[in-house]
Every structure is written in C-alpha cells, then in structure tokens.
Amino acid sequence: MGVCFNGNAYQGWQSQSSGLTVQDKLEKALAQFCTHKVSTLCAGRTDAGVHGLMQVIHFDTELVRDMASWVRGTNRYLPSDIAIQWAREVPPTFHCRASAVARRYAYIVLESPVRPSLESGRVGWVYRPLDLQAMQEAAAHLMGEHDFTSFRASSCQALSPVKRLTQIAIHQHGPYWRLEFEGSAFLHHMIRNIMGCLVTIGQGFERPDWMREVLHARSRKAAAPTFSPDGLYFKGPVYEAHWGLPDSTPAFDWLP
Numbered sequence: 001m002g003v004c005f006n007g008n009a010y011q012g013w014q015s016q017s018s019g020l021t022v023q024d025k026l027e028k029a030l031a032q033f034c035t036h037k038v039s040t041l042c043a044g045r046t047d048a049g050v051h052g053l054m055q056v057i058h059f060d061t062e063l064v065r066d067m068a069s070w071v072r073g074t075n076r077y078l079p080s081d082i083a084i085q086w087a088r089e090v091p092p093t094f095h096c097r098a099s100a101v102a103r104r105y106a107y108i109v110l111e112s113p114v115r116p117s118l119e120s121g122r123v124g125w126v127y128r129p130l131d132l133q134a135m136q137e138a139a140a141h142l143m144g145e146h147d148f149t150s151f152r153a154s155s156c157q158a159l160s161p162v163k164r165l166t167q168i169a170i171h172q173h174g175p176y177w178r179l180e181f182e183g184s185a186f187l188h189h190m191i192r193n194i195m196g197c198l199v200t201i202g203q204g205f206e207r208p209d210w211m212r213e214v215l216h217a218r219s220r221k222a223a224a225p226t227f228s229p230d231g232l233y234f235k236g237p238v239y240e241a242h243w244g245l246p247d248s249t250p251a252f253d254w255l256p
Contacts, residue, residue: 001070001088002236002249003055006081007229008121013046013055022046022082026057029077033070034063043096043237044103047189049121049229053106054085054236054249058096085249100237102166102182105191108231109177109199123176124195124231130202132172137208138201139168141215142194148187149218151197153226156188161218163187168194180235189226196224 005022015023023040030038043056065073070087078084109124110116116123145164152161167182179198181191197214200206206224214222239245 001057001074002085002246003052003057004083004085004250005052005055006122007046007049007051009079009081010048012048012050013042013044013052022052022055025079025082026074029074029082030059032077033073034061036061036063041096043100044186044234046234047192047229047232050232050234051122052234052236054246055234056096056100056237056245058090058094086246088245090243090245094243096237099239099243100185101240102184102238103186104235104238105181105186106233106235107177107179107181107191107195107227108233109179110231111175111177121230124228126199126203128203130172130177130199131204132170132202134204134208135170135198135202138198138211139170141209141212142168146215147218148190148215150214150220150223151190151193152187152220153189153193154220158185158187161187163190170198182238191232192226192229193220193223195227195232199227200224 003026007022010022011018011020013022015021023042027038027040038059038061040057040059046052067087071084074084107124108122109126110119111126111130113127115125142165145162147161148163149161163186164184167180169180171178179195197211201208201210236248
C-alpha cells in the first residue's frame with residue numbers, strides 16, 4: 001500500500017505504547033477492515049512531525065478483496081490526516097524496505113522575518129536570507145558514497161554510517177525554498193542534520209567548504225544543530241520497474 005499522511009499530530013511513524021503514531025492508526029484501521037490483527041512493515045520510518053507523501057508498507061493477509069476496496073475500505077477507518085492512496089498484490093519476494101533501491105525526501109522552507117502561521121508544521125522557517133549558490137556549493141561535497149557519521153543521531157541503529165547520496169536539488173520560489181534529497185538510504189536524523197548545516201552556510205555563518213570539514217570529521221559534534229522536522233516530507237522509496245508499483249503519489253505540485 002501507498003500511504004500519505006500529515007505528521008503534525010503524530011509521534012512519528014513507528015508504533016509506540018501511546019498509540020499516537022501513524023503505524024498505530026494504520027494497523028488499527030487495517031484490523032477493522034480485515035477483522036484480524038495486521039502487522040505492517042514500512043519503507044522508511046519518520047520522526048514526529050514529518051509528513052509522508054508516499055510511505056510504502058506491506059503486510060500479509062488471507063483476505064481477498066479487489067484493490068479499490070482495500071483503499072476505500074481501509075480509509076473508512078483512518079483519521080482524516082492519513083489516507084491510503086493505492087494497493088497492490090505483490091509476490092512473497094517483495095519487501096517494502098529491502099526491495100527499495102533509493103529513498104527520497106523534500107524539505108519546504110519559508111524565508112520570512114515572521115514565523116509561518118497558515119503553513120505551521122508544513123514548512124520549515126528561517127528568518128535570515130539564504131544564499132542559493134553557497135548552499136549548492138556545500139551540497140556538492142556530500143554527493144557520492146561517504147561515511148555520514150557527522151550527520152547521524154546518537155540513537156541511530158543503522159549497521160553502517162556509509163551511505164550514497166545521489167541528489168540534493170535546491171530551488172527558490174519567492175519566499176519558499178524547496179530542497180530535494182535522494183540516496184540509497186538515510187541514517188536517523190541524517191536529512192535534518194544536513195539541513196541544519198545547509199541553513200548555517202546559507203545564512204553566511206560558515207563557508208561552503210565547511211561542509212567538507214564536517215563530513216570528514218566523522219563526529220556529530222562537528223555539525224550544526226538538527227533542523228526542525230517542520231516542512232520535511234518523505235517522498236517515498238524507489239523500486240525497480242518490474243514490481244509494477246506507482247512511482248509517486250499523490251502529486252505534490254501544490255508544494256512551492
């Protein structure tokens with residue numbers, strides 16, 4: 001299934017005893033629709049406040065329904081800020097996390113002397129002007145395969161800090177900035193920590209080649225503070241075409 005959600009009201013993706021996570025709400029809805037307990041696996045966990053444009057999950061069930069019924073039936077039991085976008089049957093060899101060849105995120109940031117109101121939680125915020133060229137030069141130092149220990153949260157459970165970044169695209173649309181990230185996989189808080197460094201450089205507090213120094217330091221203490229989760233969207237995983245899964249959903253052209 002492809003799942004879209006607004007993360008403002010939730011304590012992240014992964015199930016917790018509080019029941020206030022996206023996974024908890026989803027599994028409760030699936031259990032009501034299937035009339036049996038359902039355990040899901042996801043393509044990528046998200047922090048509290050992070051949104052999902054296309055989280056992909058998989059689960060096993062003996063219930064037989066057409067795909068449209070899976071979508072409409074499950075959505076009937078979900079809160080308004082979570083919605084199934086599509087459903088597909090996949091062979092047992094598919095795994096939503098292990099079968100992904102890449103993952104994608106987008107950060108939307110408002111540059112303004114006044115904090116966001118209508119967009120609260122849906123955009124990040126900086127009140128000092130950002131320098132596009134400086135951030136692009138800094139981002140170039142992160143391309144390729146590196147040890148990203150400097151951008152890794154202390155609670156990260158990944159077996160290796162070595163990841164491959166294939167894209168950081170930065171665009172400005174009036175007062176809004178859109179930064180898109182794609183890589184093989186990401187460490188816990190990796191995107192938020194990279195974003196903290198990009199903003200520090202963009203605001204002129206550090207030079208672009210400071211990003212290379214942070215990367216080579218392999219120490220979280222060398223990097224800038226973790227940026228807010230506001231405005232961070234999980235665009236979803238990338239799968240090989242033979243799985244026959246949608247590439248993206250829903251369209252997010254409404255994002256600046």
